[in-house]
Amino acid sequence: MEHILHMAYTGYAYPNETVLPWSALIVVYPYITGLVAGAFVISALYKLFNIKVFEPVAHFALLVALCCIVFVPVPLLLHLGHPERALEAMMTPHWSSAFVMFSYFFSFYTILLIVENWFTFRPHAVHMSQHGKSALSRGFYKVVALGSTDLSPKAMAYDEKWMYWLAVIGLPAACGLHGYVGFVFGSVKAREWWSSDLMPVIFILSAVISGSALLLILYPISCKLRKVAIDLACQKALAKTLWGFLIVTLVLEGLELLSMFYRRVEGIDWIARFIAGPLHFTYVDLQWGCGLGALVLLTALVVFRARGRALVAVSMVAGLLVLTEVLMMRWNVVIGGQEISKTLKGMLHYAPPLFGKEGLLVSGAILTLPMIALSIMARLFPPFHDKPADAVPETAK
Amino acid sequence: MSDDAKNPDLPRRSFIRLIGKWTVVAGALSVGVETMKHLPTAAASESIISRYPPQGPVPGYNWLDHHWAFAVDATRCIGCLRCVEACKIENDVPFNPYNTRTWVERYVYLDGEKEPHVDSIDDPRDIAAAGTRMNYRFADLYEGQKVDQAFFIPKLCNHCTNPTCVEVCPTGASYQTPDGVVLIDKTYCIGCRYCVQACPYGARYFNEQTNTADKCTWCYHRITKGMKTACVEACPTHARKIGDLKDPNSDVSVFIRENRVQVLKPEMGNQPNVFYVGLNKDVC
Known part of the structure; x- marks a missing residue:
């Protein structure tokens, strides 16, 4: 069994702990799930809270959520020892497991997203099934439209009603979905670094910030690619939303750490050594550095009322920082949690392999899949109502 | 129209x-x-028993007549690690120091130091001393140093009354038998490793031969046939004992009655069923 990747450690760790149970693949899983929930929240802000300024990205956000959610099972299935038995978790569920509830939330939410996207893009599918350039294209859209070709005002009003109610159900489902991901970790009392009531809340909030940050980056890029002007009001609203949620997220993350030290939980000495040592780069430098950096940028953007190119550039950099912050947060929770030994008398040192199923390359490749899917889906189902560039009102200018 | x-x-x-x-x-x-x-009810334990037929999986063995428990007299353990080897052979546990169903920890307090030095079979120095992965031994690490106190603590699955590993298992592949043993159905385990995370005692590991979770079964295949576990059989000092709590004269019943026993990490609320004598405050 020479191929077992065991970890070196300082202090003392149980023998079985020296093989990492959850690798980088399990970092990717909550990250993509968070993007789904976050993007959906933005579309719901438009649909449910009537925040009209999000109109340019509302459909796009739904498409982003759909393209992300279909890849959520990929890292999980790759990680399972017996992926062929994966459905047992739902067919013969063991109800006390957080994984089971996650599976149901996930399946329900995937179906909801597919249906909501179908209603959203049905008019386009109907249009293309009649006016598509080739027979193949017309046939494809005909299948997508499921034979529902009525675009009369009455039918559209009916669709609207469906979409509204799907958003009403979808918002708590999105929060439930990602809250449960947080619960998967927060409920493990055996791990001091995970065991926290704040974990589900922090996961929900970090999901919202990662989703809005992704849109903050993708929306201007998509505008450049389509050669249309960016709706600056929308971009600014996204930045402000990110700013607000980021403040709450960072405060909660800080409070969680503070509470751990203030209560002097068992093994706090090793946790302090861990943060000062192996976790310093990913936790202090990257997670907190990027988080606080984004906060400074977004605060400046709001206070100095940035506009035009400055607004786009600064918000995109802040978005990138937030995406890094959240990715590092997932890494520090999943990997970091396992590096603090359950003995509370030592810490393990995980050196992630580059190659192999559990390696960084595979995890990185999985992270790019939703973006590839999105670039295809956005061509098949254009989520933007393009107008000539000069006709776009740049209200924030 | x-x-x-x-x-x-x-x-x-x-x-x-x-x-x-x-x-x-x-x-x-x-x-x-x-x-x-x-949902748990007032008669939860009753209902668990009533869910099972009297006849267990082993012919001629009624699992409703037994309740197994384990005892460790740590003051008797000499750290020979015969238990670890016996377990690996008996239960087809991978022969490496990183996957194990049972292990022994050595605690050494050097003169003038407050914190103990702890090591076990996975310590690189002990691996080097053994020279092979088929045998395990503690290296002579403290030669020439003044040792204030030293002792060994054997560890294994605690077969908890409230097992967190069973709680988190998404399929029910990890389950509790009515005679108090926590087992894994390897034909049903999906290999998610959630149970490995959830065990506070580090008793579970992922078996790369079966691609499932794995852990100590208290040699269920032996105890249900009236035999002792492999580690108990191999222990030369009788530091380990397996017994039936429903039999007042079993080794464990007598041990619990005659000693002031402790369990590991009682604050976890798992209610472990491995009872120790000879722990101290630093045992993790």
């Missing part, structure tokens, strides 16, 4: 709506009923 005739989509839409409504109602009902079935 009726609306339906004008709009061929409407009957389909009403149908979809009807199906949607009934799916939601049926789903809610089934989840509700299933949840009710699994």
